[in-house]
Amino acid sequence: MTTSKQTYSFSRLDLYAKCPRAFFHKYAEGRPTPGGTPAKIGKIFHFAMKLVYGDGYSPSEAVYSSILEERGMPEGEFSYKLVQMVERAYYRVEQLFHNEESDVMTEQHIVHTITDGKEERDFQAYLDIIVDNPGLDQLILVDFKTTWQPFLARDSMQLAIYAHLFEQMRSGITAGDFRGRLIFPRCNRSEDNEVIFVPENVDRGVKWAFEQIYAIESRDPSIAAEWEMKSGKHCEYCPFVNLCSSGLLNNLPACGEPANMEEAQAIGQYLFFQEQAIKTMKNGLKSFVTRQKAPIYIEGGAWETVQGTSNPKVPTSILLQYAREHGKDPEEVLAGNNDKVAQWITEDTTGFLSSNATYTKPRSSFKFNPKAKASAQAQTENVGGETNE
Ligand code: SF4
Known part of the structure; x- marks a missing residue:
């Protein structure tokens, strides 16, 4: 039996399975990998769950602390949605407890060996939640998935490998009823699902893990061409x-x-x-410009965030009533002309329309503005002119 110094994890193997070239850039070349939106949301969520179970935070306290830890939310995501996800996940885990003897462990970091019977490799895992129901002789490994697309726990290689790792760590002693559960906090509870660990599905996970490991170890980590690009x-x-x-x-x-x-x-x-x-x-430049609160000037213009306008919304029945009482043509506003609605509101000295109006949240867009450079130059020239006088 041979061993390798490298410590594997499911995310490493999964990255290799998805794209060997990405694995090469990250692990052979050691390039940094700033995470995209899904990765950042996953991090904020998992850390929040740790604060809820490990430190007794409420879901909203946990989410806001976690957002601080991750230095902000990704663009286009909302913190209240994350609070809802954490609340849902918390509630669903509570449903798994059998009685007061039930115990829960969170974010267990396990480093142990896995084996396919021929080879051994070091492997590490972070188990999100372990629910121990001694009254039922039951152990549940819970994994949270912040994806929008649920999938079956019985197809999860990650759960199968974690089950094997857990068994190895406990020298084969787990529970009569040993199962894995996937919780999808973005989705309905009916999408959460389980697998009962039996040797067949655990072995399938271990076999998959070693297929990836052998393929990784057969490639030269200094030759990019040996690591194929799998685009998708x-x-x-x-x-x-x-x-x-x-x-x-x-x-x-x-x-x-x-x-x-x-x-x-x-x-x-x-x-x-x-x-x-x-x-x-x-997306990266947009985040930078938003943080800096300043456009990026280049030859011929500037990249900038443009704040949209807030449009008035008045119920049709109110607009019709106003048109009837003031001799106006309702066609002017019923075709969705926001400028006309705004004009009617300004003209209405009674305040009837404004008291029935709500306003849309203005949207910001990131675009290249070819005129921005000209005005920036004009500004510079103006400033220069004043200085020279
Ligand atoms: S093929 Fe796609 S996933 Fe693979 S390294 Fe290139 S961009 Fe990344």
Whole structure:
């Protein structure tokens, strides 16, 4: 039996299974991987659950502390939704307790060996929650999933590997009823589901883990070409998309006209990576501009966040009543002309319309403004002019 110094984890193996090239960039080259929105939401949520179970925080206290810890929410996400998720998860875990003897352990960090009978490897895992129901001779390994798409616990290689790891750690002694449960706090409770651990499904997880491990160890960590790119939906949040894109650019015709099918596929793949890369970079620059509260000036304009306007909403029945009583043409406002509605509100000295109006939340958009540079230059020139006088 041989061993390797590397300590594996499910997320490592999963990254390799999804895309060997991403694994190479992260673990062989050691490039930093700033997480995208799903990763950040997962971190905030998991840390909040730890505060709830480990330190007795309320769900909202836990979420706001966790947001502070992670230095803010990702763009476009709302803290109240996270509080709801934590409340739901907490409630669903409570439902798993059998009686007062039931015990719960949170964020258990396990480092132990896993084995396929031929080889052993060090493996580490963070178990979200372990529910121990001694009255039922039952142990439940709970894993929270902050994804929008639920899936079956019996298909989860992660749960199967964790079950094996847990058994190894306890020298095979677990409980008569040993099961794993997935909780999806973004979804309805009916989507949560379980698997009873039996040797067949645990072995399937271990077999999958060793298939990834052997494949990783058979590749040279200094040769990028040995780690194939597996492009797909996961490229959307991949921090290495620029590397994949620029690596393909060499030898491609600048006009974009392919000489053959192979070149056509290479151009198609390049454009796919480019689109993902631009989307990712735009999101990153938008966050920067929002934090700095200042546009980024370049030749020909500036990238800036433009705050939308807040539009008035008045119920149709109120608009019709106002039109009837003031001899106005209702057609002016019923076609959804917000400017006209605003004009009517301003003109209405009785205050009837404004007292029935609500206002939409203004949306901000991030765009390139070709006029911004000109005004910035004008500002600079003005300032310069004043100084010179
Ligand atoms: S961009 Fe896609 S293909 Fe490239 S490393 Fe990332 S996941 Fe793999």
